[in-house]
Amino acid sequence: MGPATRPPDVVVARGAGAGRTLIRPRSVGERMPPARPVGSVDSPFDRVVRGDARDVLDRLPADSVHLAITSPPYNVKIPYRGYSDDLSPEQYLAWLRGVWQSLHRVLVPGGRFVLNVAPTSIKEFRPIHHDLSTDLRQLGYIMRTEIIWYKQTMGRRTAWGSWRSPSNPHVVPSWEYVLVFSKDQWNLPGDRSLVDIGAREFERCSDGFWRIPPERKRSGHPAPFPEELIERLVKFYSYRANVVVDMFGGTGTVAAVARRLGRHYLHIDSSEEYCRIALERVRRALPPREIPIPPPADSLDLPAGSPRAAP
Ligand SMILES: C[S@@+](CC[C@H](N)C(=O)[O-])C[C@H]1O[C@@H](n2cnc3c(N)ncnc32)[C@H](O)[C@@H]1O
Secondary structure, three states: OOOOOOOOOEEEOOHHHOOOEEEOOOOOOOOOOOOOOOOOOOOOOOEEEEOOHHHHHOOOOOOOEEEEEEOOOOOOOOOOOOOOOOOOHHHHHHHHHHHHHHHHHHEEEEEEEEEEEOOOOOOOOOOHHHHHHHHHHHOOOEEEEEEEEEOOOHHHOOOOEOOOOOOOEOOOOOEEEEEEEEOOOOOOOOOHHHOOOOHHHHHHHHOOEEEOOOOOOOOOOOOOOOHHHHHHHHHHHOOOOOEEEEOOOOOOHHHHHHHHOOOEEEEEEOOHHHHHHHHHHHHHOOOOOOOOOOOOOOOOOOOOOOOOOOO
């Protein structure tokens, strides 16, 4: 999968915000997909869906997702199955801009978007996280914060550049960025009884330097999330029974952790093989007894008739 040609759905603001690119507002009377109760048989959530991130997002109801957590292909030539991770930076950013536009429509007001991105390689260094955060802010997202995920991988480093010489030493990225955004407003309304983060966990999360080792169990995927990273994000940024989506879901870490923590989930990935792994993993993740979150439907599709949003 990769960049697709689509009708434009951004506008450039005039007047006070001149020059900013904003998500195109819906006109009065424009067709909106009907909301379906989360957890019902024809709900588009609580599923593992094989498909293109943007196509699937476009088939979800507007204002229906509380939290999206994702790490897109990093464009650093990782050998994913069925996807070329080697676009030009411009193609890569343009493709992702389309995905961010589609996501914005489906987030509830105050809904959060957590974007994990790794620094690029030393030789072709480009501060891609700056490009991405600029794009997202131009699209109208509020940028809440930047968390540094320190992966503690320095023990394995080999690329020193000019060893013990200032002529050309290299800094090896032993961290990744976790960029956090909100739609329209900072607050996410919710019921206090559905909060599940403890005081110590909350304090630990609010310190923006997170020491979490990378996932060692790869389950056939080159870049899975460690569960601890997702567990912190889900508890810090959402309430129980909220809807959590990963549109580049890989082997299903976000969906499995979301279900285990009593959130509705939607897993999207273009690879059938990764989706099959995710399906098994989500089935095994048991939700708390008092929050019944259904196991994924035994299909990799959205229910028939999920309406496609007007472009
Ligand atoms: C960085 S990996 C995500 C890994 C995931 N966080 C995990 O824990 O397993 C990016 C994923 O995006 C998927 N992908 C690539 N192009 C896609 C597209 N157009 N739509 C949906 N998924 C896509 C790849 O198959 C890959 O699994």
